[in-house]
Amino acid sequence: MIAQNRSTLTALAAGIIVLHSAGCDRRVTVDSAPVPTAVAKLRAQLEAGASGVVDGDDGGALVEPTGFATLRGRFTIQGTPPNNPQLKPNRDQQTCAPGGRPVFREELIVTPRESGGGIANVLLFADRVPAEWVHETAQPGNTDEVIFDQKQCIFLNRMTAIQYTQPLRIMNSDPVGHNTKVGTTGFDQTIPSGGSAVFQAQGSENRPQEVSCAIHPWMNAWLITRENGYFAVSDQDGMFEIPYLPAGVELTFRVWQEKSRNVQSVTVGGQSESWSKGKFTRTMVPDETVEMDVVIDAAIFE
Amino acid sequence: MHTPRSIIRPLLLLGVVALLVGCRAEDARFRMDMVYVRKQENATEIPFTRAQLLNLSNVLAAVFGTPDDPDILIDGDIGLHEIVDLTNLKMAAGPVGSDEMGFPHGLYREHCSHCHGVTGNGLGPTAAFLNPYPRDYRQGIYKFKSTPKGSRPTTEDLKTVLINGVQGTAMPSFALLADDEIDALVDYVKYLSVRGKIERDLIFEVADELEEKELLVDPEEPDDGLETVKMYLTAEVRKWASASNEATAVPAPPASSSDEDRLDSLARGRELFHGTLANCVKCHGETALGDGQTTDYDQWTIEIFTKEPQQPGIGEFVALGALKPRNILPRNLRHGVYRGGRRPIDLYWRVRNGIDGTPMPAATMKQPGQKGLTEADIWHLIDYVRSLPYEPLSNPHYGGHEAVVERQRL
Numbered sequence: 001m002i003a004q005n006r007s008t009l010t011a012l013a014a015g016i017i018v019l020h021s022a023g024c025d026r027r028v029t030v031d032s033a034p035v036p037t038a039v040a041k042l043r044a045q046l047e048a049g050a051s052g053v054v055d056g057d058d059g060g061a062l063v064e065p066t067g068f069a070t071l072r073g074r075f076t077i078q079g080t081p082p083n084n085p086q087l088k089p090n091r092d093q094q095t096c097a098p099g100g101r102p103v104f105r106e107e108l109i110v111t112p113r114e115s116g117g118g119i120a121n122v123l124l125f126a127d128r129v130p131a132e133w134v135h136e137t138a139q140p141g142n143t144d145e146v147i148f149d150q151k152q153c154i155f156l157n158r159m160t161a162i163q164y165t166q167p168l169r170i171m172n173s174d175p176v177g178h179n180t181k182v183g184t185t186g187f188d189q190t191i192p193s194g195g196s197a198v199f200q201a202q203g204s205e206n207r208p209q210e211v212s213c214a215i216h217p218w219m220n221a222w223l224i225t226r227e228n229g230y231f232a233v234s235d236q237d238g239m240f241e242i243p244y245l246p247a248g249v250e251l252t253f254r255v256w257q258e259k260s261r262n263v264q265s266v267t268v269g270g271q272s273e274s275w276s277k278g279k280f281t282r283t284m285v286p287d288e289t290v291e292m293d294v295v296i297d298a299a300i301f302e
Numbered sequence: 303m304h305t306p307r308s309i310i311r312p313l314l315l316l317g318v319v320a321l322l323v324g325c326r327a328e329d330a331r332f333r334m335d336m337v338y339v340r341k342q343e344n345a346t347e348i349p350f351t352r353a354q355l356l357n358l359s360n361v362l363a364a365v366f367g368t369p370d371d372p373d374i375l376i377d378g379d380i381g382l383h384e385i386v387d388l389t390n391l392k393m394a395a396g397p398v399g400s401d402e403m404g405f406p407h408g409l410y411r412e413h414c415s416h417c418h419g420v421t422g423n424g425l426g427p428t429a430a431f432l433n434p435y436p437r438d439y440r441q442g443i444y445k446f447k448s449t450p451k452g453s454r455p456t457t458e459d460l461k462t463v464l465i466n467g468v469q470g471t472a473m474p475s476f477a478l479l480a481d482d483e484i485d486a487l488v489d490y491v492k493y494l495s496v497r498g499k500i501e502r503d504l505i506f507e508v509a510d511e512l513e514e515k516e517l518l519v520d521p522e523e524p525d526d527g528l529e530t531v532k533m534y535l536t537a538e539v540r541k542w543a544s545a546s547n548e549a550t551a552v553p554a555p556p557a558s559s560s561d562e563d564r565l566d567s568l569a570r571g572r573e574l575f576h577g578t579l580a581n582c583v584k585c586h587g588e589t590a591l592g593d594g595q596t597t598d599y600d601q602w603t604i605e606i607f608t609k610e611p612q613q614p615g616i617g618e619f620v621a622l623g624a625l626k627p628r629n630i631l632p633r634n635l636r637h638g639v640y641r642g643g644r645r646p647i648d649l650y651w652r653v654r655n656g657i658d659g660t661p662m663p664a665a666t667m668k669q670p671g672q673k674g675l676t677e678a679d680i681w682h683l684i685d686y687v688r689s690l691p692y693e694p695l696s697n698p699h700y701g702g703h704e705a706v707v708e709r710q711r712l
Contacts, residue, residue, distance in 0.1 A: 006307065006310055009310050009314065010309070010310055010313065031333060031334035031336055031339075031355055031359060032334075032352065032355050032356040032359050033331055033359065034331075034356075034359045034360045034362070034363035034364075034368075035356070035360060038360045038521070039360050039363040039364045040364075041521070042360055042361055042364035042519060042521075042524070042528075043364040045524045045528060046364055046365065046375060046528055046531075046532075047375075091584075175578075176578060177578040177579070177580075177581035177584065178581075179581060179584075179661075179663040180663075181661075181663065184441075184601070185452055186450065186451040186452015186453065186658065187451070187452065188451050188656050188661075188662075188663045188664060189656070189663050189664045189665070189666045190579075190580065190581045190663050190664075190665060190666050191666060192578060192579045192581075192666060192673040192674065193578040193579075193673075194673060195579075195666065195672055195673030195674060196672060196673075197666045197674075202452075206510055206511075207510065214585065214595065214598055214661030214663065215581065215584040215585070215595065217595075217597060217598055261345055262345070262346060262347075264347065276348070276513070276514060277346050277348065277509075277510065
């Protein structure tokens, strides 16, 4: 009897220990709790900085552009590009997939190898160019309307870059209704068949927003809104050009493609370059035209 | 089995001691949005370092304080004091209790945190069991409000949700709380919302702008980093501050004096509902049972779960605390249960502005020379939608043979 009690007690004690070690929330907390001393120091700096002068970004050495230059070139692919995924248009099929035509998400458009393998719809823009450096042809404040149309349930432009001050007129050339949503901007409207609506962006973005349609969820495209006009989207042959860039100063460019997102590893003029976060820098000489032959390995689109 | 007494006693003692020290509740603290961190890491293919995360955590604590001791940063002409009252925050924050005068504190933890989480991330202990999931405040997006998509809600909008609850969901009415307690909770929700949004902004800043391993606020040269923090804070506070001016004014419905007028309005509403101008039918379905578009996701889910046919795993996000994705379903309009309120004015805002964070779009209003809905059209739609629960089809038990036949036909 006593022995039984003892073994029960032992089992109980062991059970308590096992339950205890398993029961509490022991997930690894991946984020870190703030450190009070560091927090107090930051708080003091925040409060002190409120009236402090903090405009010395360039550390005093003022660099000014000495003229303007052009950056142009071509994005080409090396290797065999992956196939674009086939979509399943499951509604309004008469409009969206007439005759049962297969529909693909054209997330990577490459010209045939014999014509050079150019990559279309690669976005390139100059980042953080001070307004006073911008040439008059690329000035902030452009208000020219840009047309953005959809037909057969396809956005006709997969990659659109505009200045955020430009109204984007979203058309619907289909006999069915669409509903166009621009990422997280809050724009989300029904576009009546044959009608249109205007999207006015509120600010500059560093990454494209996805444009989509809730009625036809397989539809998508990309839109970036920038402050100045220093951006380009490569054409069907992979060619791009940004004219009148400030010369004599170091500029940071960013490169993005919808399948690979940030374009990070490339070969430029035979030299391999690593573009961390899709960024690279160039300093150009006034009136120079910098030619960039950018080769991208097909593997980054897998 | 024979176990010597000498072993049992120490074991028991150990168990008791372990119980006493081991499971003590941890101090409440704000949790970082590691799901969003992972999403950014995936986008840049560059992981955050521990030092970067700790730095972010310190910066956020310096600006916003802790769940037990919230703070607001007053900086020149704009700061959190523009939109919240620190006394209210203190009343809502902290552990549940009251002071010697009987004034309560810890209201948020008493009433809200079990669903919405201490951080306001919609990840309280009960969250996974609820459908719909509780709101995650950290994007600043709220569904039921008077302002357009993309705008923050007004104070009045948040109050309405607290007082009325959200019909058809687990969100109850808090109408029994005192007025000042409601005010305190509304302010605290704004505070958590701003804090969460700034956290996301700063995570994005680190991922998108900074060099690898670079700290957001370098302790040696803090100025640039702190300016960035203030820039985001100012922008977010402005959004909240301007919300009260952005509420969509609701015009009076067209006068309907006779039954004929009302029937005409219903007929016009039905026509719009099924037509390509308003497009309601595409999601709410031919039957209005909400079965037209059942494969979409809301804003909070789409962040980790895209609509791609080939779906990348979401296991990594679930492991970091994200709730399992669920499809967002269009409202079944035959029940007469409207989450955002059943008054005509509520329905007006839903139709006119859409529902933020969901696929429900805003109406495209008629412009000269352009297609679109008129104000009267919106009221016709509302009339039709409000009539749907009373159609025989909606009540097959009472509708007799006609309703059964109609259901079978559809």
